[in-house]
Amino acid sequence: MSISDPLIKELKGHILEATKASCNGAILDTQSFILPLCQVLEAIFRKGLINAVHSAFGLTKRDYWSWVEKTSQTSTGLQGSFKSTVEAVTNNQCVATPQGRGRLFIRHALKSKCLHIPVETIVRLRCNDGIYDEESIIGNEILGEIFLSLLYQCSHIDFDLKLENASFLDETWQLPIYQEYELVPCMDLGVFLGHVNGRAVVVKVEEGSVAAEDNKIEVGDVIDEAFGICINGWRRGRVSSLLRQKRGLPVSLKVIKGHYANGSVFPGVVPLLRRLHLDVDSLQEQFREVALAESQETSLTNNQLGGQTVQYLGSVSVGGSGDVSQIEHAVTAVSTQNRRPVAVTLITGEIGVQTLLKTNRKTVLNHSYTEISSCGRRNDMPDYFAYIAGDTSCSISSHFTCYVFRAATVEQSRDILLTLADGFHRTHWAV
Known part of the structure; x- marks a missing residue:
């Protein structure tokens, strides 16, 4: 051989x-x-x-x-x-x-x-x-x-895989999007389920209901867990019974999304949707229209506000001094902590800097230029950049924190620092 x-x-x-x-x-x-x-x-x-x-x-x-x-x-x-x-x-x-x-x-x-x-x-x-x-x-x-x-x-590589996302491994290696939600206590989620092959598939979501908020739960989703309990194989009515038992408590759900971020339907749910007489092509068209609209809205917002996609790596306290000399050590400290990077949009506006999550555009950081004392990057790690901000106006602040990011390219890192420097004239930065 x-x-x-x-x-x-x-x-x-x-x-x-x-x-x-x-x-x-x-x-x-x-x-x-x-x-x-x-x-x-x-x-x-x-x-x-x-x-x-x-x-x-x-x-x-x-x-x-x-x-x-x-x-x-x-x-x-x-x-x-x-x-x-x-x-x-x-x-x-x-x-x-x-x-x-x-x-x-x-x-x-x-x-x-x-x-x-x-x-x-x-x-x-x-x-x-x-x-x-x-x-x-x-x-x-x-x-x-x-x-x-x-x-x-x-065995020397760190794999941070979402092991809860396992329900379709019997059929396919292709993984769906897996979301965890905690909804407010309510008498009725506004979700109607169809049960097929032991899976609880969402066939209708009432408009204005708790589940419909921000499209958390959508038609075609599969409820995988409720209140920490796997509901695969449950008979019709058991989920409703569980909700009644947990009445008054926040509703924790783990949900297998029926589609990907681009709107395409997850292949694993297609046979289930057809068994429930749902129009897969029509659903996919709806999902793609929503995905396209969200993408265009995000792109327009980012272009209007000068947003750039970067990775946020974390922050570290630098004590009572917000001087640019602190950045070199802060970047090293954060980059060696093995934190999971988060994709964000960094927006440099007229009066300050805002950082939004790419996934849902929620605000992660928001600092006015009066709070920022310095920004910069290391010569040996030019794609990393950071800025230091005080807990109040930097001229009177007694505590400073350094926020560290990683750009997609060295050029992007440089451009962002130039934009920051243009936003507040007192900033000193090193290239």
């Missing part, structure tokens, strides 16, 4: 992408290589897997999840993170098939840095007893070692 394999080559490419991206923070589900990375990992786990096994009940079939789960139960001396990961997957009510559990395991294990452990039992401990044939990667002495070394590399 050749000592090379196209799946190994593909995996190397995705891991290289993840390694480079991890220099800017934890890896999120939104990054483009996550889906193909998980898919190629599954393909390697399945290649050469001996599916047909005999038991007392006749001929059965298994997926890679079967031997992974058995390894955690029968092998001793394995890391606790691996066993707790397998236990979490086993107890998860959102997945019901070996395929779904195997996929959830891959995602869990990437996050908990233990994906290499079950492979070690076969590659290093030679526990390949009827699991993989000679055409496999994991069962081959050389390819198994190469695969294992790549998984070791994965």
Whole structure:
């Protein structure tokens, strides 16, 4: 057998992408290589897997999840993170098939840095007893070692994956948008549900209701959890009964959105919508019209106000001095804290600087120029920039905080600093 394999080559490419991206923070589900990375990992786990096994009940079939789960139960001396990961997957009510559990395991294990452990039992401990044939990667002495070394590399990457987003892994690797909401206590949410294949699908939302506010809940969404309880597989009426039991409490929901940000319908819900006699094409057209309108409105607002898309990395107190000399240390302090960057729009107006979330345009920061004492960037990190603001007018403030951002390019960072400097003449900054 050749000592090379196209799946190994593909995996190397995705891991290289993840390694480079991890220099800017934890890896999120939104990054483009996550889906193909998980898919190629599954393909390697399945290649050469001996599916047909005999038991007392006749001929059965298994997926890679079967031997992974058995390894955690029968092998001793394995890391606790691996066993707790397998236990979490086993107890998860959102997945019901070996395929779904195997996929959830891959995602869990990437996050908990233990994906290499079950492979070690076969590659290093030679526990390949009827699991993989000679055409496999994991069962081959050389390819198994190469695969294992790549998984070791994965264990040094921080994956911050949303593990609650698991309900459609039985059917597809493609993940929907997953939202968590806490709605005000109310007698009636204004939501009508249709139940199909054990899922609670929103078929109607009353205009002006709590659920309809800001399009939190829309037709085509799937209610995944209510009050922290997974409702997959619930019969009709149980959700209403739960709401009555929790009357007077804030309504916490976890929702699988029926469409993506661009308005396209999530493929996993299409069969459900059709079973409920909803017009998928009409819904998609509505979603895309709304997405286009929101995009145009955001673009117009940002252009009018001079907004620029950047990443907000966080802030750090710099004490009683807001001098520009504080920026170099502050940028280092924030950039080494491994905080998750947040996509924002930075708007430099006539009287101050405003920072809005890209997702919903809510205000994150708002400082007048009289509060800002300095702005600048490090010479060795020119795409990072920051400004320092006092808790009141900077001329009398006794406490200052440095707010750190990262621009898409060095040129954007420079332009923003020039705009800030133009906004308040007393600012000193370094390029």
